Amino acid sequence: MGIMITGAIAREIHRPTGPGTGPDRPGQPETGHDRGPPPMALLAVAMVVVVGGYLLSVKLRDVGRLEDCLMSGRTNCAPIEQTAGR
Numbered sequence: 001m002g003i004m005i006t007g008a009i010a011r012e013i014h015r016p017t018g019p020g021t022g023p024d025r026p027g028q029p030e031t032g033h034d035r036g037p038p039p040m041a042l043l044a045v046a047m048v049v050v051v052g053g054y055l056l057s058v059k060l061r062d063v064g065r066l067e068d069c070l071m072s073g074r075t076n077c078a079p080i081e082q083t084a085g086r
Contacts, residue, residue, distance in 0.1 A: 069077035
């Protein structure tokens with residue numbers, strides 16, 4: 001008869017060793033998978049993308065209005081800024 005290896009023994013035999021695994025990294029799961037970036041960092045990146053997209057859309061809308069005005073043949077399309085001193 002051959003030697004019978006149970007599941008617990010097989011897991012113990014094939015357990016990865018070396019840096020980054022096992023008890024030498026307390027508090028980390030032994031699955032070998034990294035948890036990834038923290039949720040607050042992902043939220044910050046998402047907020048930057050949303051605000052940047054909004055500012056880009058506002059700028060593109062303003063440029064589109066100016067182009068529409070110029071394409072209609074008008075010459076007074078650009079807003080004129082006046083100084084408060086006069």
